[in-house]
Amino acid sequence: DAGITQSPRYKITETGRQVTLMCHQTWSHSYMFWYRQDLGHGLRLIYYSAAADITDKGEVPDGYVVSRSKTENFPLTLESATRSQTSVYFCASARDGSNTGELFFGEGSRLTVL
Amino acid sequence: QKEVEQNSGPLSVPEGAIASLNCTYSDQGSQSFFWYRQYSGKSPELIMFIYSNGDKEDGRFTAQLNKASQYVSLLIRDSQPSDSATYLCAVNIDYKLSLSFGAGTTVTVRA
Numbered sequence: 020d021a022g023i024t025q026s027p028r029y030k031i032t033e034t035g036r037q038v039t040l041m042c043h044q045t046w047s048h049s050y051m052f053w054y055r056q057d058l059g060h061g062l063r064l065i066y067y068s069a070a071a072d073i074t075d076k077g078e079v080p081d082g083y084v085v086s087r088s089k090t091e092n093f094p095l096t097l098e099s100a101t102r103s104q105t106s107v108y109f110c111a112s113a114r115d116g117s118n119t120g121e122l123f124f125g126e127g128s129r130l131t132v133l
Numbered sequence: 134q135k136e137v138e139q140n141s142g143p144l145s146v147p148e149g150a151i152a153s154l155n156c157t158y159s160d161q162g163s164q165s166f167f168w169y170r171q172y173s174g175k176s177p178e179l180i181m182f183i184y185s186n187g188d189k190e191d192g193r194f195t196a197q198l199n200k201a202s203q204y205v206s207l208l209i210r211d212s213q214p215s216d217s218a219t220y221l222c223a224v225n226i227d228y229k230l231s232l233s234f235g236a237g238t239t240v241t242v243r244a
Binding site: 052054059060061062063064067077078109121122124125126127 | 182
């Protein structure tokens with residue numbers, strides 16, 4: 020099915036563990052983004068990518084790593100999870116830069132770090 | 134100062150009334166303004182965008198932009214229970230390649 024999908028949808032892990040959240044889109048959109056959403060903060064940008072092999076930091080990148088070897092995939096890795104990284108993570112894509120066009124969001128990945 | 138600020142809400146309106154949501158932004162160079170709707174437990178979806186000063190209408194939704202005052206608003210006319218959601222204001226910040234989002238305003242429409 021066409022669209023943007025995230026996995027896993029729900030994840031519980033322990034402090035210090037490595038976690039990877041997957042994001043896959045079938046539109047061949049150039050731009051992909053990772054946001055986290057926390058109560059009172061809205062959506063905050065973690066990393067974004069303008070094309071394969073091009074990534075850049077957003078507002079809150081510390082503790083996260085991304086890669087984009089293929090246009091359709093944009094995984095987010097928490098190298099050593101901390102409790103402050105408990106959040107809902109949204110992947111999004113856009114045909115053009117998000118400042119001019121629509122962002123399409125995945126269903127979200129709810130991560131709990133114990 | 135946050136880049137994008139919204140009324141924290143929650144905003145409760147009776148069915149059929151007008152819901153008015155406000156958003157201010159800090160970057161005078163911003164050119165693109167978006168309203169996203171997010172139902173509880175779901176992902177955000179775009180409902181309106183506006184680039185020029187003035188009003189833009191789409192069905193029961195009207196977006197209003199005043200760049201001089203750095204203010205953008207969303208009016209929901211004839212509010213329905215299905216409009217109960219959190220509304221996120223998003224603004225492009227000139228020096229970034231991404232949108233900045235406000236914290237959102239939660240709207241509840243009472244039947």
